[in-house]
Amino acid sequence: MGWLSEERDLISLTPKDPAVRPFTPNPLQERILLYVQVILLPAMTILCGLLVWRKRRRL
Numbered sequence: 001m002g003w004l005s006e007e008r009d010l011i012s013l014t015p016k017d018p019a020v021r022p023f024t025p026n027p028l029q030e031r032i033l034l035y036v037q038v039i040l041l042p043a044m045t046i047l048c049g050l051l052v053w054r055k056r057r058r059l
Contacts, residue, residue, distance in 0.1 A: 025033060
């Protein structure tokens, strides 16, 4: 109801402090991340590039 009376002091919303939770992957997660970053993402980029190149070549 503080906003109805236009008194800014009555509106008090304080933000929560963010909890710091570091990500420590287990060996399986490390291997999956490695494969995704080193193999899957570059392979997808190359595949998309080849598809675009092939489509443009046919035009």
